[in-house]
Amino acid sequence: MKIIFTIIILASSSIRLFAQTNNSPYSILGIGDIEDGYYNRTSGMANTGIAYRSSRYLINNNPASFSGLDNDFFAGEIGGKAKLVNYYGSNVSIANNQSFDITFRKVVLGIKAAKHWGTSVGLVPYSSQNYEFNSPLLIGGTNGESVNQYFNGSGGLNKAYWANSYEFFNHLSLGVSASYLFGSLQQKIILQNTSTLAEYVSTNNVANLSNFYLDYGLQLHGKLAKKMDYSIGATFANNTNLNVDLSQTVLNADSVQLYQSSYPSGKFTLPASYGAGIALTYNKKYTLVADYRRQNWSSVKTNQYVNSVFNVGGYNYFLQNSDRFSAGFEVSKLKSISMGQYNALVELMFFQAGFYYNRSYINVFGQQIKDIGGTLGLGVNSKRTPLTYTLSFQYGIKGVQTVQLVQERYAALTISISYRDFWLTKGRKFF
Amino acid sequence: MCKIDRSEIKKYRFVFLLPVFIIFFLSACRKPSIAFGTSFVNNNNTSIIVVDTSTVLLSTVLEDSFPTAGTGTMLLGRYQDPELGMITSKTFLQIGTPGVKSVSALAGFDSISLIMHINKTFYGDTTITQRYYVSQLQQVIQFPYPTQTTYYNKSGFAFNPAPLGYTDVNISPTAVHTTQNALDTVKIRLADTLGQKLLSMIQNKSDTISNSNSFLGYFKGLVIYSDTSVSHIGTMYGFKDTVIMRLYYHEPGVFTTSKYIDFPYSNRANQFNQIAVNRKGTPVAVLDSLQSVRTNRLIPTEAPSSLTNHAVYVQGITGLQTKMRFPYISNILGVPDYVSVLKAQLILRPVVGTFSPELSLPPQLILNTTDLTNQPGSIIFANGSIEYGSLNVDYLYGQSTSYAYDITSYIQQQLNLVNILNNGLILSVPSPAKSTSANRAVFGDIVNKNYTITLKIYYISLIH
Numbered sequence: 048m049k050i051i052f053t054i055i056i057l058a059s060s061s062i063r064l065f066a067q068t069n070n071s072p073y074s075i076l077g078i079g080d081i082e083d084g085y086y087n088r089t090s091g092m093a094n095t096g097i098a099y100r101s102s103r104y105l106i107n108n109n110p111a112s113f114s115g116l117d118n119d120f121f122a123g124e125i126g127g128k129a130k131l132v133n134y135y136g137s138n139v140s141i142a143n144n145q146s147f148d149i150t151f152r153k154v155v156l157g158i159k160a161a162k163h164w165g166t167s168v169g170l171v172p173y174s175s176q177n178y179e180f181n182s183p184l185l186i187g188g189t190n191g192e193s194v195n196q197y198f199n200g201s202g203g204l205n206k207a208y209w210a211n212s213y214e215f216f217n218h219l220s221l222g223v224s225a226s227y228l229f230g231s232l233q234q235k236i237i238l239q240n241t242s243t244l245a246e247y248v249s250t251n252n253v254a255n256l257s258n259f260y261l262d263y264g265l266q267l268h269g270k271l272a273k274k275m276d277y278s279i280g281a282t283f284a285n286n287t288n289l290n291v292d293l294s295q296t297v298l299n300a301d302s303v304q305l306y307q308s309s310y311p312s313g314k315f316t317l318p319a320s321y322g323a324g325i326a327l328t329y330n331k332k333y334t335l336v337a338d339y340r341r342q343n344w345s346s347v348k349t350n351q352y353v354n355s356v357f358n359v360g361g362y363n364y365f366l367q368n369s370d371r372f373s374a375g376f377e378v379s380k381l382k383s384i385s386m387g388q389y390n391a392l393v394e395l396m397f398f399q400a401g402f403y404y405n406r407s408y409i410n411v412f413g414q415q416i417k418d419i420g421g422t423l424g425l426g427v428n429s430k431r432t433p434l435t436y437t438l439s440f441q442y443g444i445k446g447v448q449t450v451q452l453v454q455e456r457y458a459a460l461t462i463s464i465s466y467r468d469f470w471l472t473k474g475r476k477f478f
Numbered sequence: 479m480c481k482i483d484r485s486e487i488k489k490y491r492f493v494f495l496l497p498v499f500i501i502f503f504l505s506a507c508r509k510p511s512i513a514f515g516t517s518f519v520n521n522n523n524t525s526i527i528v529v530d531t532s533t534v535l536l537s538t539v540l541e542d543s544f545p546t547a548g549t550g551t552m553l554l555g556r557y558q559d560p561e562l563g564m565i566t567s568k569t570f571l572q573i574g575t576p577g578v579k580s581v582s583a584l585a586g587f588d589s590i591s592l593i594m595h596i597n598k599t600f601y602g603d604t605t606i607t608q609r610y611y612v613s614q615l616q617q618v619i620q621f622p623y624p625t626q627t628t629y630y631n632k633s634g635f636a637f638n639p640a641p642l643g644y645t646d647v648n649i650s651p652t653a654v655h656t657t658q659n660a661l662d663t664v665k666i667r668l669a670d671t672l673g674q675k676l677l678s679m680i681q682n683k684s685d686t687i688s689n690s691n692s693f694l695g696y697f698k699g700l701v702i703y704s705d706t707s708v709s710h711i712g713t714m715y716g717f718k719d720t721v722i723m724r725l726y727y728h729e730p731g732v733f734t735t736s737k738y739i740d741f742p743y744s745n746r747a748n749q750f751n752q753i754a755v756n757r758k759g760t761p762v763a764v765l766d767s768l769q770s771v772r773t774n775r776l777i778p779t780e781a782p783s784s785l786t787n788h789a790v791y792v793q794g795i796t797g798l799q800t801k802m803r804f805p806y807i808s809n810i811l812g813v814p815d816y817v818s819v820l821k822a823q824l825i826l827r828p829v830v831g832t833f834s835p836e837l838s839l840p841p842q843l844i845l846n847t848t849d850l851t852n853q854p855g856s857i858i859f860a861n862g863s864i865e866y867g868s869l870n871v872d873y874l875y876g877q878s879t880s881y882a883y884d885i886t887s888y889i890q891q892q893l894n895l896v897n898i899l900n901n902g903l904i905l906s907v908p909s910p911a912k913s914t915s916a917n918r919a920v921f922g923d924i925v926n927k928n929y930t931i932t933l934k935i936y937y938i939s940l941i942h
Contacts, residue, residue, distance in 0.1 A: 072514035138513040146510055182516040186936065187527035194526055198515060238526060238938075247820055248938050250524045297524060297817065297940055305817045306940050453514050 091424010092375020097324025
């Protein structure tokens with residue numbers, strides 16, 4: 048219970064750390080950077096896991112996966128990421144082009160509630176926004192006098208979910224995840240003295256978004272051959288309208304409110320998303336996975352862009368359908384342990400590698416922003432404790448260096464810690 | 479069956495949670511500023527706009543009487559100001575008893591002189607030879623009325639029109655040199671009869687010499703003034719008030735010994751400058767006529783710029799101040815996008831041609847609030863300091879010369895008032911220069927748009 052209590056405390060505290068602090072220039076568009084990481088066992092395989100099933104790990108890539116958990120155990124996982132980014136482009140100063148941060152990314156719990164029924168709750172990021180830049184603003188009525196405009200964007204959407212998965216006929220697993228998407232996108236604009244950076248006036252635009260969200264999953268799994276297991280997975284989420292409440296507050300240098308206004312509530316449509324994946328496992332040891340995910344952002348109308356309410360011109364960008372291809376490979380180091388009358392295979396550690404190619408939902412200055420990279424992963428199951436550590440290293444390149452665009456070259460280290468313990472033993476003891 | 483060692487789990491539990499806590503508490507972050515995104519935000523909504531067309535009503539205010547005593551400066555000279563008329567200044571002072579109370583009866587008189595020292599201030603053409611006279615007062619310097627506590631620019635005392643002495647000298651104040659070749663010293667030889675009389679009194683140990691009150695009653699004081707002949711158009715010079723009347727004598731002996739006795743000035747508070755102005759034929763002559771017909775003598779005379787050649791004037795020693803009113807600034811409150819005043823700047827551009835290295839501008843001018851009474855109220859501050867104008871002199875063409883003031887607090891305060899038609903600001907030379915310096919400034923009004931007074935209001939604009 049102490050561990051559960053600890054995880055709950057960390058979870059509630061980590062909410063404040065979900066906010067990303069790395070500068071992400073493209074997150075100014077749309078609802079920010081859509082999170083494509085799961086910070087779980089699949090992180091080392093480029094987050095490829097729509098068809099992946101695990102008896103020990105919480106694979107929140109597909110809600111249908113939870114029925115694969117071992118009976119009578121519960122599992123809890125937390126994940127964090129340290130990310131270093133180098134920026135390149137004509138808009139970037141060579142002397143100051145690096146960004147680094149460490150953030151918590153998720154906390155999830157899962158149990159096998161019944162023999163074929165797995166359930167999981169968790170809090171994970173859905174999107175994030177984090178940008179900062181300066182731009183001169185001419186003072187009206189003058190001949191070239193200007194002030195500095197400092198822009199700072201922050202916030203993002205989070206997803207609190209409850210997923211349930213039920214296995215039918217030992218081969219078909221169906222799952223549904225009921226989530227509550229919530230969060231806010233904040234844009235702060237401060238007008239400052241160009242020389243002293245003394246603040247004149249600040250405008251705070253806040254968009255609060257929220258609504259319930261459902262996504263569905265399916266996994267079909269079985270044996271292809273004596274030593275070959277297969278799994279095919281699919282995910283789907285329908286269009287969802289997020290409720291958007293916009294407000295604007297203007298403060299002077301002494302933080303005295305000069306103006307405050309709330310706009311009429313609006314809607315922002317999250318488009319439908321699809322995913323499909325396959326996983327092949329040989330001899331319980333070697334696993335090959337591949338995923339494809341797609342989201343139909345081009346169906347989102349321009350006037351529904353969240354930023355457009357804040358007078359974004361929309362001249363140089365639009366939203367288009369996003370695609371993500373990924374593949375991964377995993378090798379498990381197994382050990383046979385004598386359990387009295389029979390032997391059991393125990394995984395001691397695992398090694399992973401993956402590759403991904405992501406065409407994001409943002410098209411800016413005629414370029415669809417692409418993100419390509421690779422991952423390496425390592426997992427260790429502690430011998431003496433119920434903890435498992437998963438480390439994955441990721442390197443990727445996002446964007447291009449053509450005129451007005453920024454390229455990010457990033458390296459990230461993801462840590463996921465998983466804890467598993469008995470849920471209900473009914474008098475039976477297990478190893 | 480394998481049994482789980484619970485104690486082992488407990489033993490290593492928090493050790494393995496250590497990385498968790500490390501990640502939790504580490505929040506190192508570096509974030510560069512990347513200039514991307516300007517195209518996608520059109521902030522404003524909020525911006526800053528300048529309005530510099532607000533009407534500024536200008537007038538010249540005459541402070542007829544002001545203190546000139548105890549400033550530490552003797553202002554001497556007479557010069558013709560092309561804008562303001564003939565200005566003359568003479569100084570009155572007291573001389574105290576000598577330090578030496580006895581001298582040998584055999585001592586012989588040599589000479590007696592008044593020794594002054596320039597303080598490097600001047601106004602006018604320094605190439606012109608100055609003639610300074612010294613006369614003895616016929617009255618003791620004392621207040622004519624019980625309620626009077628100081629001496630003013632129009633104060634004066636009778637003096638002997640026959641001067642005790644005079645000198646002609648050229649002064650180079652910047653080089654601290656005069657044609658008397660004694661650095662900053664200007665010496666005026668006084669009448670020998672005066673010196674002989676004083677030496678005799680010392681030799682006789684006269685009570686008049688030894689008692690300060692008695693000496694004051696006897697000697698009364700001196701007045702120093704420049705040549706007032708019409709043909710002599712000079713320059714204003716400032717002198718330190720530490721004058722000395724020095725009596726030179728000699729004592730016979732094996733070798734004749736030259737000595738001197740100093741009669742220092744006394745009572746700084748009784749040293750004052752009398753300043754006279756003849757404005758006839760100048761743009762500000764109307765002030766004299768308005769002065770003579772005013773009904774309320776407590777309110778200083780005011781002449782709008784339209785009556786003074788579409789210009790306004792500031793000069794300390796002639797009591798000229800500039801009054802500015804901003805009767806229509808409240809109109810900004812009706813601007814739809816107006817939120818609040820961010821900054822208000824008052825920029826004053828002197829008329830080109832009215833100043834030069836010889837006729838230099840006042841280095842400092844202060845602003846006071848005022849109203850219908852034309853009396854100076856509170857002084858204008860900005861950022862905790864008195865605003866002196868930050869004079870910027872364009873030595874090349876003169877066209878960019880200006881004073882600039884931050885009057886944000888004043889304008890913000892005025893915008894909260896209902897009736898501000900008679901409220902304004904008074905521009906004047908600060909003390910002590912106010913009564914010791916002839917530097918002046920001329921500003922044009924709306925007719926002279928290039929060299930006038932402009933109010934720039936920066937306000938925060940919010941488009942709803």
